[in-house]
Amino acid sequence: MKPEERQEQMFLSWLSGKGIEFANPQAEKDYKERVMRLKEAIQLKGPPDRVPVCPLTGLFPVYYSGITVEEAMYDYDKAADAWKKYVLDFKPDAYVGTVFVPPGRFFEVLDYKIYRWPGHGVPPDISYQFLEAEYMKADEYDTLIQDPSDFWLRSYFPRIFGVLKPFAKLAPFTEVLEMVMTCGSFIPFGLPEVQAAFKALFAAGEEACRWAATGRAVDRALQGRGFPALVGGISKAPFDIIGDTLRGTRGIITDMYRRPEKLLQALEAVVPLAIRMGVSSAGAAGHPLVFMPLHKGADGFLSGKQFATFYWPTLRKVIIGLIEEGMVPFLFAEGSYNSRLEIIRNLPRGRTVWLFDQTDMAEAKEILGDIACIAGNVPITLLTLGTADEVKEYCRRLLKTAGKDGGFILSSGVAIDNIRPENMRALIETAKESGNYF
Amino acid sequence: MGPLTLAMAELEEKKVLELVRKAIGEDKSPLEIVEECRQGLKIVGERYATGEYFLSDLVMSAEIFQEALKVLEPFLSVAAVFPENPGEADIVFGTVEGDIHDIGKNITISLLRCEGFRVYDAGVDIPPDIFLNIVQETGARVLGLSALLTSSFESMRRTVQLIRMLPPVHGVKVLIGGLVNERVCQYVGADAWVREAMEGVAICRRWLGMKVLVSKK
Ligand code: B12
Numbered sequence: 333m334k335p336e337e338r339q340e341q342m343f344l345s346w347l348s349g350k351g352i353e354f355a356n357p358q359a360e361k362d363y364k365e366r367v368m369r370l371k372e373a374i375q376l377k378g379p380p381d382r383v384p385v386c387p388l389t390g391l392f393p394v395y396y397s398g399i400t401v402e403e404a405m406y407d408y409d410k411a412a413d414a415w416k417k418y419v420l421d422f423k424p425d426a427y428v429g430t431v432f433v434p435p436g437r438f439f440e441v442l443d444y445k446i447y448r449w450p451g452h453g454v455p456p457d458i459s460y461q462f463l464e465a466e467y468m469k470a471d472e473y474d475t476l477i478q479d480p481s482d483f484w485l486r487s488y489f490p491r492i493f494g495v496l497k498p499f500a501k502l503a504p505f506t507e508v509l510e511m512v513m514t515c516g517s518f519i520p521f522g523l524p525e526v527q528a529a530f531k532a533l534f535a536a537g538e539e540a541c542r543w544a545a546t547g548r549a550v551d552r553a554l555q556g557r558g559f560p561a562l563v564g565g566i567s568k569a570p571f572d573i574i575g576d577t578l579r580g581t582r583g584i585i586t587d588m589y590r591r592p593e594k595l596l597q598a599l600e601a602v603v604p605l606a607i608r609m610g611v612s613s614a615g616a617a618g619h620p621l622v623f624m625p626l627h628k629g630a631d632g633f634l635s636g637k638q639f640a641t642f643y644w645p646t647l648r649k650v651i652i653g654l655i656e657e658g659m660v661p662f663l664f665a666e667g668s669y670n671s672r673l674e675i676i677r678n679l680p681r682g683r684t685v686w687l688f689d690q691t692d693m694a695e696a697k698e699i700l701g702d703i704a705c706i707a708g709n710v711p712i713t714l715l716t717l718g719t720a721d722e723v724k725e726y727c728r729r730l731l732k733t734a735g736k737d738g739g740f741i742l743s744s745g746v747a748i749d750n751i752r753p754e755n756m757r758a759l760i761e762t763a764k765e766s767g768n769y770f
Numbered sequence: 771m772g773p774l775t776l777a778m779a780e781l782e783e784k785k786v787l788e789l790v791r792k793a794i795g796e797d798k799s800p801l802e803i804v805e806e807c808r809q810g811l812k813i814v815g816e817r818y819a820t821g822e823y824f825l826s827d828l829v830m831s832a833e834i835f836q837e838a839l840k841v842l843e844p845f846l847s848v849a850a851v852f853p854e855n856p857g858e859a860d861i862v863f864g865t866v867e868g869d870i871h872d873i874g875k876n877i878t879i880s881l882l883r884c885e886g887f888r889v890y891d892a893g894v895d896i897p898p899d900i901f902l903n904i905v906q907e908t909g910a911r912v913l914g915l916s917a918l919l920t921s922s923f924e925s926m927r928r929t930v931q932l933i934r935m936l937p938p939v940h941g942v943k944v945l946i947g948g949l950v951n952e953r954v955c956q957y958v959g960a961d962a963w964v965r966e967a968m969e970g971v972a973i974c975r976r977w978l979g980m981k982v983l984v985s986k987k
Contacts, residue, residue, distance in 0.1 A: 458921055464870050585829045589783065635824045
């Protein structure tokens, strides 16, 4: 099957709503109209009936429903109610699911080290925060390149999960070969501390299951009422995989100067892993869109040359790999991407979505408009501090420039947490009032 | 522009370190060597301001400078202060609790060290009481606090409050930087605020006098 046929099949799977119990015929009709609207905006085969509007909500449902972030992370039912309330009250064309409220107890069980969250270093009503450090050392590139999974299991896990520290004692699984080369690898499983770590894993797994079940119930309820999920799967750019949670900002920057060859090899090594991650998550959801938050590629952070050397080549490989499997990478370009627009144009037409934050949207439309659906970029500052009228005014201008002739999804520039409800309403209403193509 | 300044401005780490070692071998005054590096850092800052350089280059320049200082340390009359040996310090500098942004902090510390100030780098995510301990231990007269998160202004405020409880003989002044402004400065009760490293250096010079620089030929 050709990539475009695969993509069509993935879209049809999403559109069919197979397995969804619709509340009534109207809900089914609404669901299909909404998916169709997104499909047409993305494939660039002519404009949909109107501009789809899909705010990139982060913790907005939490704040809107009046619960704390802590409650949402610990009481899954409360989070579920918050999500249903947000979607049913505001009626966006697609919603971002509950993945933004990860389960607090799960992280407690594993003694997760690399974030703070409510009750663990931040107040109850503040979002979780990443604690950057070198969780992978500069001299560990070869270990990562040779056997990424082994690196994750025996070097990375013991650092990021306090409870899994004993995993450093495990033996590499690839040493299980002949009968006489087997038992040795299992000795670590007999150690009490390793066994304790596994017991904690079971408990963590049970918690993850409980959390996921609530998430699925939310999806069933909302889709049954006619609202599709915005994305099916998730993945990351290789540069961010290594730069965010492994080497850290300072680590990866210095690596570009001090050990560029190793860094490039490592970036290549994680390409297939990033493709697999996107394909398996979106495949399981039967939904082609793969969300990819882009962090360290923004203007100002890397030079044009560094972007073209270290960031883009492997990101492009992941994008193409996903497209070949019929997926639609949904790239969330944080910061601004003005100087990157020409280079990212080098992609097949109608196969990606680019959600921009501070990028000049008229420019993005001009340069990227015939290649990709663009999305964004109502500024979070405006949504937070502006009035509803100002939000509407901004959205109308966007619809005229970026929305011209289709290929556009109206959204916020970054994830929305705590904004006034009337501004959310203004954002969504403007698409419905002023976003019609016919 | 000398070769060391040029190598620094071009972010050529190996060359910088080579030239620093060579200059030491030739009995050049360590402070003169530091000054050449600092000129290079200044050019990096200018290139960043004009958009020729990027955040990555800024980070790398601070990194190279730290490495150069490590080489020079044994030869400096005013030893750079590293966390391994607190000793005495003029300035204690760190990112407040709940915040781990340190790029701006590191750049500012580099510049302060260039000026000959003995700076103790307390690191990131530092609780108020730890700041207090370090200030007492080192006898520093300036406390530099960095914060980029709105949510960390509170810990900044608590840190300043604790410092203010020291007996007046300590006379510790607090300078804040990062994503701060006059309102934040008033709220947390600091003595001064800056959005730019060189301004911070100027303030420290004013507060601490130029005593450290007199040893320069
Ligand atoms: C790089 C970065 C990161 C990196 C930090 C890497 C590192 N090792 O520092 C990473 C990815 C880890 C990160 C994480 C987070 N970040 Co951040 N980050 C940034 C970013 C893009 C750049 C900051 C920077 O380094 N600037 C460059 C330096 C040189 O400038 P500077 O810090 O202002 O310093 C200058 C002066 O201020 C001065 N200075 C600084 N401090 C001091 C102190 C004194 C005493 C003196 C004299 C001078 C001085 O010297 C420097 C040179 O002139 C900003 C956005 C932006 N453009 O500012 C967001 C930003 C600061 N981050 C933000 C957020 C929200 C986060 C996270 C919470 C995200 C998350 N949910 O996980 C986490 C928080 C982690 C934590 N607990 O701290 C927000 C803060 C919003 C807010 N108002 O609270 C920002 C503004 C982005 C945004 N628009 O949303 N971040």
